Amino acid sequence: MSTDSVNYGQIFKNGVFGENPVFRLALSLCPAVAVTSGVKNGTLMGVAVLFVMVMVNATVSLIRNFINPKVRIPSYMFIIATWVTVTDLVMAAYARDVYKQMGLYIMLIVAFAIVLSRAEVFAMKNKLIPSMVDGAAMGLGFLLALALIGVFREFLGKGALWGVQILSVKPLPIMILPAGGFFAMGLIMGFLNWIDRKYFGGTGASSGGH
Amino acid sequence: MWQDVLTIFIASALINNFVFARYLGLCIFFGVTKKMETAIGMSFTFTGVMLIGAALNWFIYKYVMMPLHIGFLKIVIFIGVIAAFVQAADTIMKKVTPALYYKLGIYLALITTNCIILAVPLLNAEEYADSLFKSMALALGSGLGFSLALIIMASIREKLELADVPRSFQGLPISFVLTGLIALAFLGFSGMITL
Numbered sequence: 410m411s412t413d414s415v416n417y418g419q420i421f422k423n424g425v426f427g428e429n430p431v432f433r434l435a436l437s438l439c440p441a442v443a444v445t446s447g448v449k450n451g452t453l454m455g456v457a458v459l460f461v462m463v464m465v466n467a468t469v470s471l472i473r474n475f476i477n478p479k480v481r482i483p484s485y486m487f488i489i490a491t492w493v494t495v496t497d498l499v500m501a502a503y504a505r506d507v508y509k510q511m512g513l514y515i516m517l518i519v520a521f522a523i524v525l526s527r528a529e530v531f532a533m534k535n536k537l538i539p540s541m542v543d544g545a546a547m548g549l550g551f552l553l554a555l556a557l558i559g560v561f562r563e564f565l566g567k568g569a570l571w572g573v574q575i576l577s578v579k580p581l582p583i584m585i586l587p588a589g590g591f592f593a594m595g596l597i598m599g600f601l602n603w604i605d606r607k608y609f610g611g612t613g614a615s616s617g618g619h
Numbered sequence: 620m621w622q623d624v625l626t627i628f629i630a631s632a633l634i635n636n637f638v639f640a641r642y643l644g645l646c647i648f649f650g651v652t653k654k655m656e657t658a659i660g661m662s663f664t665f666t667g668v669m670l671i672g673a674a675l676n677w678f679i680y681k682y683v684m685m686p687l688h689i690g691f692l693k694i695v696i697f698i699g700v701i702a703a704f705v706q707a708a709d710t711i712m713k714k715v716t717p718a719l720y721y722k723l724g725i726y727l728a729l730i731t732t733n734c735i736i737l738a739v740p741l742l743n744a745e746e747y748a749d750s751l752f753k754s755m756a757l758a759l760g761s762g763l764g765f766s767l768a769l770i771i772m773a774s775i776r777e778k779l780e781l782a783d784v785p786r787s788f789q790g791l792p793i794s795f796v797l798t799g800l801i802a803l804a805f806l807g808f809s810g811m812i813t814l
Contacts, residue, residue, distance in 0.1 A: 443642035588802035595795030603787035
């Protein structure tokens with residue numbers, strides 16, 4: 410618990426690149442395919458996850474000394490479920506049209522392995538501010554990944570970005586269909602693996618977790 | 620009414636297949652389909668847990684949450700009920716049928732907080748809160764649809780072991796592309812029933 414030596418830059422670099430939840434850890438893949446048919450939906454989902462992660466990490470960090478280690482996993486689950494409910498109700502109230510399309514996926518943030526794992530790995534052992542920064546960094550990594558897939562799919566599928574038409578043709582309409590989400594995900598992941606191996610000497614993404 | 624139940628069953632198994640049309644349960648889907656044996660074990664466990672979880676949550680939603688007007692707490696309550704049930708099933712199975720536990724126990728531990736186990740009661744609460752039969756049809760259809768997806772994918776991935784895939788695409792990326800191809804095939808079911 411050496412709070413003085415916490416390097417915030419390092420935490421951000423780790424969250425966005427080194428341990429990017431979607432592309433490197435291959436966690437929480439469902440929303441990465443489900444809500445990314447457009448940049449807007451993907452970004453909003455990312456913001457929702459970012460908010461949940463910051464608040465969950467903050468809550469866990471604040472009460473970490475009162476949680477009995479034997480019941481820590483159920484405690485995390487109820488803390489996460491509470492914050493997801495808050496997000497869900499806020500989005501249902503203020504973003505109705507988006508909520509109709511992705512309400513189910515907002516509710517299912519509760520089952521994201523990435524949120525639970527950051528609470529266990531980081532927030533349980535660190536003070537309030539570093540925990541919040543870690544949540545923000547991981548959430549940002551998630552948001553950027555979703556936005557990247559969203560850009561790829563919306564541009565190829567509709568010739569548009571953020572709902573604004575850019576091309577007059579639709580290059581690959583399949584990209585906005587369910588199947589296109591899987592194709593986009595596979596292609597981007599393979600491409601990033603290739604860059605990683607060629608320029609950074611890495612070993613590619615992990616082969617899938619929970 | 621029975622026609623509705625049958626329609627919901629077929630729609631949730633094929634047209635709104637959890638993996639190929641709703642993109643849920645992907646972590647498990649990619650995690651356990653490396654071997655046929657694990658895929659089949661997972662299918663049984665999933666379908667069972669899904670049915671019982673949906674039934675439990677239906678009764679709680681209808682007879683506890685609705686009268687008390689606490690429907691907005693459904694996320695917290697459903698996940699609590701499912702976690703408690705899976706934990707109980709784990710303990711009871713270990714005691715009563717050690718042979719079965721030895722086979723399926725490891726899968727049980729994995730699915731406590733899985734998204735599709737939770738998605739079924741959430742969908743039921745939104746759409747079929749009035750009828751137990753419709754809720755069960757959704758749960759059974761989703762479970763069997765997911766089992767179908769797991770078994771298709773496992774049989775393809777066993778062949779994939781022998782294929783010469785570019786190094787950057789080995790593992791997850793090629794599995795995603797494959798899933799996309801199967802999802803395309805499943806699109807063919809979409810005109811079959813209009814709900």
